[in-house]
Amino acid sequence: MRLTILGTGSARPVGDSAQSGMLVEAEGTVVLFDVGSGIASQVEAHLGAVKLSALFVGHFHADHWIDIGPLRYRFPWGEPAPKQLPVYLPPGGRDKLEHLAAAIAERPGFFEPAFAITEYESDQVFKVGSLTVTPHAVGHYVPAYSMDIVGPRGERVVYAGDMGPSDMVVDLARGAEVLILEATLEMGKTDDARRGHLDTPEAIDHVRRSGVAQGILVHYWSERRDIIRELCATSGVPVAPGVPGMVLEVEPGAVRVDAPPMPAWVPPQSPVLAPAVSTDGLD
Numbered sequence: 611m612r613l614t615i616l617g618t619g620s621a622r623p624v625g626d627s628a629q630s631g632m633l634v635e636a637e638g639t640v641v642l643f644d645v646g647s648g649i650a651s652q653v654e655a656h657l658g659a660v661k662l663s664a665l666f667v668g669h670f671h672a673d674h675w676i677d678i679g680p681l682r683y684r685f686p687w688g689e690p691a692p693k694q695l696p697v698y699l700p701p702g703g704r705d706k707l708e709h710l711a712a713a714i715a716e717r718p719g720f721f722e723p724a725f726a727i728t729e730y731e732s733d734q735v736f737k738v739g740s741l742t743v744t745p746h747a748v749g750h751y752v753p754a755y756s757m758d759i760v761g762p763r764g765e766r767v768v769y770a771g772d773m774g775p776s777d778m779v780v781d782l783a784r785g786a787e788v789l790i791l792e793a794t795l796e797m798g799k800t801d802d803a804r805r806g807h808l809d810t811p812e813a814i815d816h817v818r819r820s821g822v823a824q825g826i827l828v829h830y831w832s833e834r835r836d837i838i839r840e841l842c843a844t845s846g847v848p849v850a851p852g853v854p855g856m857v858l859e860v861e862p863g864a865v866r867v868d869a870p871p872m873p874a875w876v877p878p879q880s881p882v883l884a885p886a887v888s889t890d891g892l893d
């Protein structure tokens with residue numbers, strides 16, 4: 611099974627990465643998990659949307675699904691696509707999509723000819739070609755789901771998505787080869803009481819407790835990449851920050867990581883106006 615990290619950004623745009631999205635491929639099946647801003651272009655750069663076997667969206671924050679709009683334009687107009695893209699959405703997804711269609715397009719039913727929609731429930735098991743995918747509910751500011759992804763030889767990736775601390779995800783990832791976690795916060799104590807995100811030490815601790823062969827941290831501000839890399843390197847845990855274009859070859863019991871070099875972070879022209887300790891806007 612091959613996993614490609616398409617983006618490592620969170621809700622605030624950064625110049626060197628798309629937002630949330632990753633591809634998982636095995637034996638000709640290619641599934642996209644999340645489609646945040648910039649991911650539709652990354653899908654075109656890697657294989658083209660019409661070659662996707664399915665899309666799973668983990669929750670309805672914009673940085674995880676807003677590029678479903680651009681993605682639709684890769685499919686024919688006016689008539690059903692020769693092969694509709696199976697799209698798996700959280701409960702209420704059809705309604706959300708219809709509202710998005712009303713907001714961005716001149717017609718209702720904008721998405722129907724292109725996509726075959728399924729609203730999933732927590733713990734429901736889906737077979738997509740050679741992959742088996744099971745969403746599990748996690749704690750976030752809105753209903754959100756981690757993805758348990760099993761390849762044809764039993765190799766396994768858990769993509770936790772946005773979430774606060776979760777013993778469930780630690781238990782779920784036991785026996786998996788790879789755990790993909792968010793590392794959104796600078797300090798977990800700045801999160802609100804519901805806990806909807808992790809800081810880097812918390813994410814590293816989840817990887818350590820799960821015992822996976824490789825942890826990858828995503829969903830972070832790019833200027834924090836070097837700090838996150840340092841925290842990972844000194845942790846004694848097999849964990850590293852994801853970078854756009856990173857490829858993981860996942861075999862039963864083994865993971866090979868191939869990460870492209872990243873240029874040094876260049877600060878944006880204008881400073882960020884949000885107070886540094888606020889969790890507002892950290893979807």
Ligand SMILES: [Zn+2]
Nearest residue numbers: 671750772893
């Ligand atoms: Zn979110």
Ligand SMILES: [Zn+2]
Nearest residue numbers: 671673772893
């Ligand atoms: Zn997010």
